[in-house]
Amino acid sequence: MCGIVGYVGDKKAQDFLISGLKRLEYRGYDSAGIVTVSEKGKATLIRAKGKIAELEKKLAKNKRDDNVGIGHTRWATHGEPSEKNAHPHQAGSIYLVHNGIIENYKELKAELKEHDFKSETDTEVLAALINSFYKDGKHPLVNAVVQALKLVKGTYGIAVVSVLEPSELVVARSGSPLVIGVGNNETLVASDASALVGHTKRAIYLNDGEVALLTKNSIEIKTLNAEPVSAKVEEIETNLAAIQKGGYDHFLLKEIMEQPDSLRETLRGRVNAENGTVRLGGPGLSEAELRKIKHLIIVGCGTAYHAGLLAGYYIEKFTPEITIETVIASEYRYRDAYIPKDSVALIVSQSGETADTLACLREIKKQGIPTIGIVNAIGSTIAREVDGGTYVHVGPEISVASTKAFTSQVIAMVMFGLTIAQAKGVKSSILTPYIKEIAGLPEEIRKVLDGSVETVKKIAKDYAKYDHAIYLGRDVAYPAAMEGALKLKEVSYTDANAYAFGELKHGPLALVDDRFFEVALVPDGVLLEKSVSNVQEVLARGGHMIVVTNSDEFDLPVESVVKITTSMKLFAPLLMNLVMQLLAYYITVDKGYNVDQPRNLAKSVTVE
Numbered sequence: 124m125c126g127i128v129g130y131v132g133d134k135k136a137q138d139f140l141i142s143g144l145k146r147l148e149y150r151g152y153d154s155a156g157i158v159t160v161s162e163k164g165k166a167t168l169i170r171a172k173g174k175i176a177e178l179e180k181k182l183a184k185n186k187r188d189d190n191v192g193i194g195h196t197r198w199a200t201h202g203e204p205s206e207k208n209a210h211p212h213q214a215g216s217i218y219l220v221h222n223g224i225i226e227n228y229k230e231l232k233a234e235l236k237e238h239d240f241k242s243e244t245d246t247e248v249l250a251a252l253i254n255s256f257y258k259d260g261k262h263p264l265v266n267a268v269v270q271a272l273k274l275v276k277g278t279y280g281i282a283v284v285s286v287l288e289p290s291e292l293v294v295a296r297s298g299s300p301l302v303i304g305v306g307n308n309e310t311l312v313a314s315d316a317s318a319l320v321g322h323t324k325r326a327i328y329l330n331d332g333e334v335a336l337l338t339k340n341s342i343e344i345k346t347l348n349a350e351p352v353s354a355k356v357e358e359i360e361t362n363l364a365a366i367q368k369g370g371y372d373h374f375l376l377k378e379i380m381e382q383p384d385s386l387r388e389t390l391r392g393r394v395n396a397e398n399g400t401v402r403l404g405g406p407g408l409s410e411a412e413l414r415k416i417k418h419l420i421i422v423g424c425g426t427a428y429h430a431g432l433l434a435g436y437y438i439e440k441f442t443p444e445i446t447i448e449t450v451i452a453s454e455y456r457y458r459d460a461y462i463p464k465d466s467v468a469l470i471v472s473q474s475g476e477t478a479d480t481l482a483c484l485r486e487i488k489k490q491g492i493p494t495i496g497i498v499n500a501i502g503s504t505i506a507r508e509v510d511g512g513t514y515v516h517v518g519p520e521i522s523v524a525s526t527k528a529f530t531s532q533v534i535a536m537v538m539f540g541l542t543i544a545q546a547k548g549v550k551s552s553i554l555t556p557y558i559k560e561i562a563g564l565p566e567e568i569r570k571v572l573d574g575s576v577e578t579v580k581k582i583a584k585d586y587a588k589y590d591h592a593i594y595l596g597r598d599v600a601y602p603a604a605m606e607g608a609l610k611l612k613e614v615s616y617t618d619a620n621a622y623a624f625g626e627l628k629h630g631p632l633a634l635v636d637d638r639f640f641e642v643a644l645v646p647d648g649v650l651l652e653k654s655v656s657n658v659q660e661v662l663a664r665g666g667h668m669i670v671v672t673n674s675d676e677f678d679l680p681v682e683s684v685v686k687i688t689t690s691m692k693l694f695a696p697l698l699m700n701l702v703m704q705l706l707a708y709y710i711t712v713d714k715g716y717n718v719d720q721p722r723n724l725a726k727s728v729t730v731e
């Protein structure tokens with residue numbers, strides 16, 4: 124979703140703004156803009172619809188040495204993607220970039236009669252509001268920003284510059300992240316720490332309700348009620364290699380292929396296969412508290428929701444007397460759901476910023492239920508607001524489609540389930556097989572990826588022609604199938620849906636014809652025969668099937684089989700998901716679409 128960058132220092136602001144916006148491209152956007160201000164107070168505003176490359180074309184004719192500026196990539200909410208709706212927005216002497224939504228913009232706009240509105244955005248309303256308090260520099264910019272924000276309802280991360288105070292930046296946040304980079308003779312701002320990598324390792328994560336006045340050598344933070352805040356400087360852990368393609372054509376393929384290593388990071392120091400134990404420090408629950416847990420609520424959106432569903436299937440297999448409900452955050456936040464006592468909520472989010480998931484977290488906390496984050500982005504809002512948590516540590520996920528985060532989210536939650544089971548005294552003969560498989564999973568992932576990548580690449584060519592797909596699975600393979608369908612639809616724009624195998628006869632079987640292909644997950648194990656009969660049902664109706672299986676017994680004459688060879692019994696469906704990730708990737712490459720930035724989607728969904 125929208126990205127913000129800002130710079131005040133000794134260097135050319137335009138250079139950082141453009142490179143920073145490029146780093147944020149992965150979040151999804153449809154227009155971009157920057158403004159810089161010279162020492163003498165002259166502003167250079169450049170905006171363009173479309174990609175940053177368009178902005179750069181305009182920049183070539185407007186190069187400036189200015190040392191202060193702000194920039195933005197916009198993902199349209201109010202008003203179509205266009206140059207006039209792109210940020211920064213100007214009102215009088217100030218320029219503003221904004222992430223989030225000003226909900227009461229209509230009421231505010233009605234009062235701002237002096238401003239001649241040029242865009243359809245809620246952001247321009249905020250710019251005009253700040254300017255109405257600024258009164259052409261009669262009041263300090265930071266005070267005008269505070270006064271304006273006190274009237275605003277909604278969410279924002281903002282950065283403001285004024286031509287009258289050309290050596291400072293003002294930033295503020297409520298519900299939309301902002302990170303301040305602390306440099307030498309320079310202060311940088313970004314909505315995502317990845318834009319700061321390579322410039323500084325030191326960062327201050329602004330909290331909701333805080334506003335900061337930044338110069339090249341000073342950072343003054345206070346609350347909207349003028350209480351000073353003593354900022355904590357944290358280290359940015361990301362390195363440059365983690366945000367580059369590293370020789371791959373696309374981030375998506377890189378992130379799929381790096382899962383052996385990213386999962387190793389998730390497991391590091393947490394799993395001991397030798398003595399059959401799992402230790403998670405982050406949740407911060409005592410043995411007694413773990414023993415008391417009777418109900419788990421798992422909350423997430425999209426892929427994070429699927430990870431929760433899949434983990435739930437596993438956890439209930441080995442944890443006694445516990446019920447698990449995995450919920451879609453955007454639904455759960457408006458449900459009147461009763462949360463029983465002795466519940467714990469797992470809040471699952473790669474970005475740690477998803478608005479619906481965050482809203483659920485806040486609601487659940489209000490009810491006094493302990494919340495545990497399963498988060499990737501370090502220092503993100505969800506990570507900071509949960510009572511305890513387990514970072515998945517997969518490093519930056521740049522491609523919009525989530526892959527490596529999914530695998531690690533599932534395993535992090537299963538590990539949490541195992542810590543509950545251990546505390547509840549479940550026999551080690553039940554738990555050890557899970558722990559052993561988890562410890563061996565990174566290596567199995569490597570084998571499956573290496574062993575299937577060429578096969579899937581070939582198969583993809585045969586199926587890229589279809590507009591519809593059905594994904595099928597049973598038990599743990601069902602949520603895996605749901606994730607497979609989501610991956611295919613979001614990157615290749617193929618209409619794909621998942622069904623539990625047992626549901627076929629209750630409706631979806633009617634769809635099987637030459638417009639569709641089917642992807643069936645057939646793991647070895649007690650339900651193998653049932654899945655095989657379901658495959659037969661589809662086959663008998665002329666289905667165009669790809670079967671992904673680890674069973675040596677599967678011998679039906681389906682169109683395509685991807686056989687995975689693995690010693691894993693329990694986590695085979697998670698390995699099958701790798702095949703589905705590759706299938707979505709290669710079909711998209713064959714169709715020629717933008718793999719890493721699918722249309723209409725954003726990486727971090729910070730608005731409802």
Ligand code: F6R
Nearest residue numbers: 425426427472473474477524525
């Ligand atoms: C799909 C995808 C999305 C996200 C969802 C939640 O590939 O990436 O469905 O999983 O938007 O995002 P996070 O995990 O950041 O809360």
